[in-house]
Amino acid sequence: xxxxxxxxRILEVDFSGIEAVLxxxxxxxxxxxxxxxxxxxxxxxxxxxxxxTSLKVGxxxxxxxxxxxxxxxxxxxxKGYPKEYDTSKRTVHAKNFGMTAYGQVEKFPEFxxxxxxxxEFETYYYALAPDLPKWHQALRKQARDAGRLGxxxxxxxxxxxxxxxxxxxxxxxxxxNYKPINEFTARKxxxxxxxxxxxxxxxGRYFKVDFGGDGNRVIAFYPQSIAxxxxxxxxxxLFCPWSPFYIGxxxxxxxxxxxxxxxxxxxxxxxxxxxxxxxxxxxxxxxxSTYLPIPVAWGWGEYLPIGVSAKQGRNWAxxxxxxxxxxxxxxxxxxxxxxxxxxxxxxxxxxxxxxxPDDPVMxxxxxxxxxxxxxLARHVA
Numbered sequence: 038x039x040x041x042x043x044x045x046r047i048l049e050v051d052f053s054g055i056e057a058v059l060x061x062x063x064x065x066x067x068x069x070x071x072x073x074x075x076x077x078x079x080x081x082x083x084x085x086x087x088x089x090t091s092l093k094v095g096x097x098x099x100x101x102x103x104x105x106x107x108x109x110x111x112x113x114x115x116k117g118y119p120k121e122y123d124t125s126k127r128t129v130h131a132k133n134f135g136m137t138a139y140g141q142v143e144k145f146p147e148f149x150x151x152x153x154x155x156x157e158f159e160t161y162y163y164a165l166a167p168d169l170p171k172w173h174q175a176l177r178k179q180a181r182d183a184g185r186l187g188x189x190x191x192x193x194x195x196x197x198x199x200x201x202x203x204x205x206x207x208x209x210x211x212x213x214n215y216k217p218i219n220e221f222t223a224r225k226x227x228x229x230x231x232x233x234x235x236x237x238x239x240x241g242r243y244f245k246v247d248f249g250g251d252g253n254r255v256i257a258f259y260p261q262s263i264a265x266x267x268x269x270x271x272x273x274x275l276f277c278p279w280s281p282f283y284i285g286x287x288x289x290x291x292x293x294x295x296x297x298x299x300x301x302x303x304x305x306x307x308x309x310x311x312x313x314x315x316x317x318x319x320x321x322x323x324x325x326s327t328y329l330p331i332p333v334a335w336g337w338g339e340y341l342p343i344g345v346s347a348k349q350g351r352n353w354a355x356x357x358x359x360x361x362x363x364x365x366x367x368x369x370x371x372x373x374x375x376x377x378x379x380x381x382x383x384x385x386x387x388x389x390x391x392x393x394p395d396d397p398v399m400x401x402x403x404x405x406x407x408x409x410x411x412x413l414a415r416h417v418a
Contacts, residue, residue: 038353039295039353040114040319040351040352041305041350042105042305042351042353043290044307044308044309045301045305045307046306046308046311046349046351047295047304047305047306047348047349047350047351048302048303048304048305048314048318048347048348048349048383049138049298049302049303049304049323049347049348049349049351049353049355049380050301050302050304050318050319050345050346050347050385051298051299051302051345051346051347052264052300052301052302052343052344052345053082053345053346054081054082054266054344054352055260055264055267055300055343056261056264056300057078057081057085057133057260058078058081058082058262058341058343059193059259059260059341060077060081060259060260061074061075061077061078061081061266061342062078062171062329062331062366063172063260063263064077064172065169065331066198067176067198067199068175069168069171069172069333070088070168071165071334071335073166073168075094075332075335076100076165076166077165077166077168077169077231078101078134078341078372079104080100080165080166081141082104082331082344083104083107083108084108084111084112084115085129085166086110086115086122086125086126086129087111087114087115087122087125088100088111088126088165089125089128089129089158089161089165090114090115090118090121091110091111091114091121091294092164092165093118093121093124093125093157093158093161093313094118094121096112096114098110098111098114101413104138110287114330122151123148123157124148124158125161125162127141127145127148127149128141128155128159128161128162129130129146129162131144132159132162132169132170133161133256133259134216134253135173135252135256136153136202136246138155138156138159139155141155154175156413157298160233169351173256174234176255176256176258176259177212177213177248177252177255179199179254180209180251180255180347181209181213182262183199183211183354184208184209184210185200185206185207185208185209186206186207186209186255186258187200187201187204187205187206187207187258187259187262188200188201188205188206188233189197189201189204189206190204199265201259201262201266202263202266202267202328202329203262203265203266203267203270205262205265205266205327207258207261207262209251209255210251210253211217211249211250211251211252212248212249212251212255213246213247213248213249213252214246214247214248215237215244215245215247216244216245216247216330217242217243217244217245218236218243218244218245218388219243220398223236223245230289234246235247236292237313241412253286258305258385260337262295263329264300264312264409265300266282266325266328267328267329267343268297268300268301268302270299270321270328271302271321272294272297272302275294276292276319277316282317282320282321284314284317284318287306287307287308287310287313287314288305288306290308290370293305293306293314294392301317302318302322304318305355313355313358315383315385318383319345319347320355322343323342323343323344323345323409324344325339325341325342325343326341327341329341345385345393346351346382347382347383347385348379348380348381348382348383348387349383350378350379350381351378351379352376352378352379352380352381353379353380354379354380355376355379356376356377356380356381357374357375357376357377357379357380358375358377359372359375359377362375383418391415
């Protein structure tokens with residue numbers, strides 16, 4: 038339905054794996070180990086799902102090697118073990134959303150037929166990201182105690198680790214609930230390291246801590262809102278007339294922006310200025326933001342670099358050639374529409390090496406919501 042005008046093309050540029058990368062930075066800003074936070078960002082770029090898979094199949098990748106070697110080894114694991122890779126992918130997303138092993142078995146029985154399998158993959162992921170569950174716990178406690186997360190650093194007030202780099206703030210009213218529990222069960226849970234944190238004692242009685250309606254939304258707040266702030270920052274650079282990167286009049290005197298979409302920009306660009314606009318967009322979106330400082334010791338500069346990926350075409354649907362059409366028919370039995378002028382990958386000037394895949398972190402709205410998990414499935418074409 039979305040088709041370019043004559044002598045124009047559609048360009049979509051998105052931040053690659055931005056929410057996973059920002060999750061790693063949040064681990065550092067919120068007081069967790071700096072080197073483990075750096076390792077999380079590195080794996081988010083090189084292939085976290087494949088790294089989990091490598092542990093599952095008993096072929097762990099040597100992470101002390103250079104990025105290009107680690108990336109090649111992880112790609113080999115991904116291609117060699119597709120079923121384990123898909124299961125690892127669902128594990129990573131599920132844990133980033135705050136889903137328990139019980140929830141994984143309920144939602145994805147084809148990948149987690151038993152609780153033991155779900156817990157096994159959970160163990161492999163947390164071996165690579167040991168601070169992640171502790172961070173989730175800290176987020177819930179902070180949101181429960183303060184009633185909010187984020188907010189700007191106010192003049193004259195000392196900055197805190199919970200301040201938001203772009204000043205965004207969100208209030209949460211239903212983070213944790215406390216339910217009475219008998220002493221026998223409480224003492225049993227306290228001996229279990231996976232459940233001990235869910236038991237508290239108040240006024241001489243034991244209570245079980247359950248998640249409220251906002252229990253998992255707090256997890257998504259920082260990665261999502263910081264990614265939104267970074268995208269808006271790029272939009273200001275590209276579409277404010279006083280910016281040196283201004284492209285707001287390149288569509289015959291009007292803006293080429295069709296819409297910002299999640300962490301990407303959808304643009305409608307005339308062929309006559311295509312190269313200049315693509316270079317401008319790639320430069321602005323890959324330029325490290327001064328709002329996101331990182332330790333210089335990490336070796337990536339003073340500010341967090343985030344890579345981009347891009348697609349271009351005459352219409353917004355995926356490109357389908359005759360060969361791809363035949364392969365899809367043979368593999369799935371479904372007929373797909375031929376679309377040789379659809380969206381194809383575009384090679385951009387790369388300022389961030391091994392930017393990684395785009396894996397959004399989304400809050401779970403409820404146990405019965407299946408729509409939020411549809412993006413986890415593998416799709417052909």
